Amino acid sequence: MKRIAIIGAGQAGLYLGISLVDAGYAVTLFSDRTPEAILNGKIMAMPLLFPDALQLERDLGLNFWDEQFLGCDQFHNNLCDPQGNVALVVSSTLEKPWRGVDQRLKLSVWMQEFVRRGGELVVQAMTLQNLEEYAQNYDLVVVSAGRGSFSTLFERDEQKSQYDQPKRHLAGGIYTGLKGDPMKGRTFQVSNIPGAGEMLQFPFYTNSKDSAYTVAFEAYPGGAMDRFGKVQSGQELVELSKQVIQELTPWNYETVKDMELIDEQAWVRGAITPTVRKPIGRLPSGATVMGIGDTVILHDPVGAQGANNATKMAHLVAQRIVEHGNQRFDESWMQEVFDEFWQYCQHGHALTDCLLTPPAHLQEIAIAMAQNPEVARDYLNGINNPPNLSPWFFDPEESKKYLAKKTLLNSIEPEDRPVAPIAG
The missing domain is CATH 3.30.9.40 (D-Amino Acid Oxidase; Chain A, domain 2)
Structure with missing residues (x-):
């Protein structure tokens, strides 16, 4: 049985931990606070989840508040x-x-659920020496400690990080x-x-x-x-x-x-300074650990992508761990999994950049959204699944083509609009 250590009990770490426990892995989750301390502590963020991420929670049986709160x-x-x-x-x-959902409530309940399903929860202040020890004793160490000190183990990716201040x-x-x-x-x-x-x-x-x-x-x-x-x-x-x-x-x-x-x-x-880091953290001994969630992809919350990306990245990492079987979790595997997720996440990153520094063509899109419900609906669906925004939301020329098409379709009576063929 593969032994996995997860450092950090946030959205990504807990989702990954519970996913792997359900898949039969021996998982140890390390948190610097007890569930009770989190529940009674200060809020860390006020995340909003969109339908795709909510469905992933639902599929894992973590949707404890669906009936009480419609959103x-x-x-x-x-x-x-x-x-x-x-x-x-x-x-x-x-x-x-x-x-x-208030993260204090959510994370404290999820921590208890992780233990109930068979995971091991260890509450302790983490040090670099601890990481060295766990890198030797576990088949894979995943760092999901958000913006904490361990994020400095992961080199900033200058090509993907355009900001050096908030x-x-x-x-x-x-x-x-x-x-x-x-x-x-x-x-x-x-x-x-x-x-x-x-x-x-x-x-x-x-x-x-x-x-x-x-x-x-x-x-x-x-x-x-x-x-x-x-x-x-x-x-x-x-x-x-x-x-x-x-x-x-x-x-x-x-x-x-x-x-x-x-x-x-x-x-x-x-x-928050939006930052993308490389997924492989190297310890002084030469051992490696893998970063996920905010540890390696940190968004400004203006586009509300952070918790959604954390959930989706944890879901992908869990899938790739299971598929990897008994092979070693080496650096090439870590990089391949990150690169696969970046193919999706780069669009959410671009969305956040557009909202932080709005390009000129966004004004035309906003006017179109106010006038045409279909454009507004496409944008909102793109917030949920950012690849849907590419390229029309990001590129000025593609935006013109998209808006011209929507204007043309909007001028045609519904019964006369072309019908897309049903994929077989």
């Missing part, structure tokens, strides 16, 4: 002028729900007490303000009995929204969030004026 079924994007006035609205019904300063919390029309219909709402940043509001599942929502900010460094860098407490974040919303999008203030954090730990601020 988002509406998308509403306010594109504002620099003064905060709404200039354009993109609104659409989602074909399948998007869902956000493009947004981040802040947000999980709240109760939101009200008003923007929150009806389980809506994911984002407001874009040129030169300032993005504001997001969407329903979120927590341990709270009350309806909860995420309110988050993606602020341009030095812009009008960038005021959260010195926040030291949850209450300070609440008051400053209300102030920023009242000043920059006053039409939305009534929705948030009575909001309160669900608990004093339910807030976060920080900044």
